[in-house]
Amino acid sequence: DAKTTQPPSMDCAEGRAANLPCNHSTISGNEYVYWYRQIHSQGPQYIIHGLKNNETNEMASLIITEDRKSSTLILPHATLRDTAVYYCIVTGANSKLTFGKGITLSVRP
Amino acid sequence: NAGVTQTPKFQVLKTGQSMTLQCAQDMNHNSMYWYRQDPGMGLRLIYYSASEGTTDKGEVPNGYNVSRLNKREFSLRLESAAPSQTSVYFCASSNSFYSNQPQHFGDGTRLSIL
Numbered sequence: 001d002a003k004t005t006q007p008p009s010m011d012c013a014e015g016r017a018a019n020l021p022c023n024h025s026t027i028s029g030n031e032y033v034y035w036y037r038q039i040h041s042q043g044p045q046y047i048i049h050g051l052k053n054n055e056t057n058e059m060a061s062l063i064i065t066e067d068r069k070s071s072t073l074i075l076p077h078a079t080l081r082d083t084a085v086y087y088c089i090v091t092g093a094n095s096k097l098t099f100g101k102g103i104t105l106s107v108r109p
Numbered sequence: 110n111a112g113v114t115q116t117p118k119f120q121v122l123k124t125g126q127s128m129t130l131q132c133a134q135d136m137n138h139n140s141m142y143w144y145r146q147d148p149g150m151g152l153r154l155i156y157y158s159a160s161e162g163t164t165d166k167g168e169v170p171n172g173y174n175v176s177r178l179n180k181r182e183f184s185l186r187l188e189s190a191a192p193s194q195t196s197v198y199f200c201a202s203s204n205s206f207y208s209n210q211p212q213h214f215g216d217g218t219r220l221s222i223l
Contacts, residue, residue, distance in 0.1 A: 042216055043214030092209075094207060094209075096154060096167070099144075
């Protein structure tokens, strides 16, 4: 599975959009991009995933570049409850997830 | 709707003791997984069960055994606990291992081995 690179941390103001970047330059054609988050001491929570098209659900939007080498998770109106570690994961034909250290998002009042 | 339930939530063991961590899911999922998470790290896959009746090793299987008791339940056993196994253990399930479905996680078992 391709490796991902995320900045260690970022912050944003409550009510604003949070844009979380992820690089996956070695992604191959059949690999998906998944985003999970982990709020302190809880189990990871699935957010969204995509192959090459942009995706949106009730939690977030996922924007994947045309060359698929990077993606951005967008939380449109961040709240304090969105403070968490966000993991960008690339996975292939099977469902094995390889978690890195993720990006810590801090939402400030 | 409980989702994935893990028991116990906390446990302290002495080195050499044995312990079974329990996991049950009520989503009728075919595939189940066990992960461990050490402080400041991401999760690492210990074992998984792609379907009832099958189990396979993940990234860090040494020192653990698993049993897929039925479609709902997947247990993790430490036969002789070691301090290096102090960690938070998460169980997860998904609809299918082979078709890239999202995994749903329990809230973890916090295990300390003295």
